[in-house]
Structures are given as structure tokens and as C-alpha cells.
Amino acid sequence: MNIHNISKTELHCHLDGSVSIALIKQLAKEQDININISDIQVDQSCNSLDEYLTSFDTILKVLQTKDSLKRAVIDVAEQAHQDNIKYIEIRFAPLFHTDLGLTVNEICDAVNAGAEQAETLFPIKVNILVCGMRLHPNETNIKLFTDINDYKQDDSHIVGFDFAGPEEAFPxxxxxxxIEFTSTTQSHLTLHAGECGCVHNIIEGIQLGAKRIGHGVAAVNDDEALSFIKTHNTLLEICPTSNLQTKAIQSVEEINIRTLIEQGIPFNINTDNRTVSSTNLNKEYELLHEHNLMTLEEIKDINIKAVDHAFISSIEKENLKTQY
Structure with missing residues (x-):
């Protein structure tokens, strides 16, 4: 057994931050848009989350058409397949793709079509999460989520909501x-929290109904917070490379993986933004394995357990597990 051969589950992967360099260049050429590729990738010299987030401004220029959005989903799914991922939830913020006049329904049609086609091309299950942005007014996010709920069809790959963006300024x-509106629609909810050392954002998010927490690294050395997370069976979507680059952590050891495993705290490992962070899921696990933070058996176990926290039905979870 090696890391590549282990079947994997990815629950925290951003569409715009994960579109391959090759597709970005192709879309830029087709759309006659000048793109500086050096603006869309960061490394350890990145100073903060705010600096990290500027990478997306350039990528979004080429993701304003139905065709580009569909192809982007297929592209990210193909990358996931190369990591031997069997189930992935790709998240994106529809309101960042309206610059050329696309409606929310048209945007949903495009990403749904991409997920459908990806599943015919690769042995992978692809679902979509819709991100509201912390910096947007509550009424804007509620209108977005209302539109998504009105759109949803039986065959929709859109399975839940998320909140992303600058956490410190918009707790x-x-x-x-x-957030409370999402609970009235009985929608699955994950929530970016704990990237800025703000443990209270994690606790409050869970109290308001979040079933998963994006990143959550502020809690990994807080016994009281970990106990609360475990009691509520909330999964932490850990993204090691991204957290190192945004300076949410200074070393991979700070994630406290051994404690999470030994105390039975639900978590899984994710890429966050494959292209922006120059990573893939195999690299993420290799990083942890090389630092003696996870064994191969633990990697296998973590990915199977993560299926239980996917935003799909119990029947789908059991069927999916047979592929592991």
C-alpha cells in the first residue's frame, strides 16, 4: 500500500483556486484575456490570508461564462481522479461569476453539467457546495441561498452551503x-472558521448548525474546543499546505494530528486550492506521512470515516464505502 493507492475523500476544494494552469491559459487565450500566471500561485513567502486571497482576482477573469465553469469543474474532477479520490465536494461562490451577466440559475446549470460530465469521464462522485461570502451583507447571502434552493432539482449536484472570505473582519x-437562514431550509452547512486564531468563530458556527468546519486550526490545541467539536460530531476540514502559506500555522506539527487521531476528533485532509497552493491531495498526505504524523493505515481509515461526513444520503454513503 502506498499513498496514491489509498482511496480518498476530499471535502474542502475551491473551484476557482484549483483550476489547472493549463486550462487557465487555454481559457485566457480563447477569451483574449491577458493573465499573469505568477499572480495566481503563492508559496511560503505569502504573508497572510488576505494576501493569499488576492490570487483569486486573476483566476476569476476567465471564469465568467457557462462553458468555462463547466470545463473548470471537469478539470478539477480530473485532478481529483489522479489523486485516487472517489468522492469530492467542490465549492465555489456563484456571485463571483456574474461579471458578464450570468444569472445564478445559468451558473448552477454550468457547474451541474460539469459534475455530470465528470462522472461519466472518471470513476468519481462529484458534488458542489455554494459559498456565501462573509464580506457580503446578510441579505445578499440570503437572496443567493434562496435562489439556490429554488433552483435545486432532483438531479442537482449542489448539496450544501458554506461561508468563506475574511474571517477576522466578519466574524x-x-x-x-x-447562517440561521440555511437551517430553515434544512440545508447542509459547512463553515470556514478558525483560520485567524478565532476559536469562538468555530464554536459559534457549530452552535448555529455547521456540521463541518473549514480549517478549524485554531481549535487543535484547545482541549475545551476539541471536546465541544467531538461532542457535536463536527468534522474539521484540515488543509495543511494552505494553512502554512496563510500563516494560520507556522509548522505542520501545529495541526496536532496525533491528538486528533488519539482523541477520535473527526477530521480529514484537503487541498483547499490546488493551483494557488501548488499542491494535490497525495502531496498533502505525503507531507504528514514524512513528518511521522500519520501512518498509511491511518490515512486509509481517515478517508473512509470522512465519507460519514459527506453531504449525501446514508444509502449513498454506504454505496460509496464499497469503493474503498
Whole structure:
């Protein structure tokens, strides 16, 4: 057994931050848009989350058409397949793709079509999460989520909601109204929290109904927070390379993986943004394995257990596990 051969589950992967360099160049050429590729990737010289997020401004220029969005989903799914991922949830913020006049329905049609085609091309299950942005007014996010709920069809690959963006300036309390709205629609909810050392954003997010926490690294050395997370069976979507680059952590050991495993805290490992961070899921696990933080058996176990936290039905979970 090696890392590549282990079947994997990825629950935290951003569409715009993961589109391959090759496709970005191709879309830029087709759309006659000048793109500076050096602007869309960061390394350890990145100073903060805010600096990290500027990479997306350039990528979004070429993701404003139905064709580009469909192809982007297929592209990211293909990368996931190369990592031997059997199930992936790709998240994106529809309101960042309206610059050329696309409606939310048209955007949903495009990503759904991409997920459908990806599943015919590769042995992988692809679902989509919709991100509201912390920096947007609550009424804007509520309108977005209303439109998504009105759009949803039986064959829709859109399975849940997320909140992303600058956490320190827009804490959980600031977006509480929009978070509470998602619970009235009985929608699955994950939430970016704990990237800025703000443990309270994690706790408050879970109290408001989040079933998973994106990153959550502020909690990994807080016994009280970990106990709360375990009691609520909330999964931490850990993204090691991204957290190192945004300076959420200074070393991979800070993630405290051994404690998470030994205490039975639900978590899985993710790429966050494959292209922006120059990573893939095999690299993420190799990083942890090389630092003696996870054994191959533990990697296998973590990925199977993560299926239980996927935003799919119990029947789908059991069927999916047979592929592991």
C-alpha cells in the first residue's frame, strides 16, 4: 500500500483556486484575456490570508461564462481522479461569476453539467457546495441561498452551503442571520472558521448548525474546543499546505494530528486550492506521512470515516464505502 493507492475523500476544494494552469491559459487565450500566471500561485513567502486571497482576482477573469465553469469543474474532477479520490465536494461562490451577466440559475446549470460530465469521464462522485461570502451583507447571502434552493432539482449536484472570505473582519456573529437562514431550509452547512486564531468563530458556527468546519486550526490545541467539536460530531476540514502559506500555522506539527487521531476528533485532509497552493491531495498526505504524523493505515481509515461526513444520503454513503 502506498499513498496514491489509498482511496480518498476530499471535502474542502475551491473551484476557482484549483483550476489547472493549463486550462487557465487555454481559457485566457480563447477569451483574449491577458493573465499573469505568477499572480495566481503563492508559496511560503505569502504573508497572510488576505494576501493569499488576492490570487483569486486573476483566476476569476476567465471564469465568467457557462462553458468555462463547466470545463473548470471537469478539470478539477480530473485532478481529483489522479489523486485516487472517489468522492469530492467542490465549492465555489456563484456571485463571483456574474461579471458578464450570468444569472445564478445559468451558473448552477454550468457547474451541474460539469459534475455530470465528470462522472461519466472518471470513476468519481462529484458534488458542489455554494459559498456565501462573509464580506457580503446578510441579505445578499440570503437572496443567493434562496435562489439556490429554488433552483435545486432532483438531479442537482449542489448539496450544501458554506461561508468563506475574511474571517477576522466578519466574524460568525456578523453573518449569523444568513447562517440561521440555511437551517430553515434544512440545508447542509459547512463553515470556514478558525483560520485567524478565532476559536469562538468555530464554536459559534457549530452552535448555529455547521456540521463541518473549514480549517478549524485554531481549535487543535484547545482541549475545551476539541471536546465541544467531538461532542457535536463536527468534522474539521484540515488543509495543511494552505494553512502554512496563510500563516494560520507556522509548522505542520501545529495541526496536532496525533491528538486528533488519539482523541477520535473527526477530521480529514484537503487541498483547499490546488493551483494557488501548488499542491494535490497525495502531496498533502505525503507531507504528514514524512513528518511521522500519520501512518498509511491511518490515512486509509481517515478517508473512509470522512465519507460519514459527506453531504449525501446514508444509502449513498454506504454505496460509496464499497469503493474503498
Amino acid at each position: 460568525t456573529k456578523a453573518i449569523q442571520e444568513a
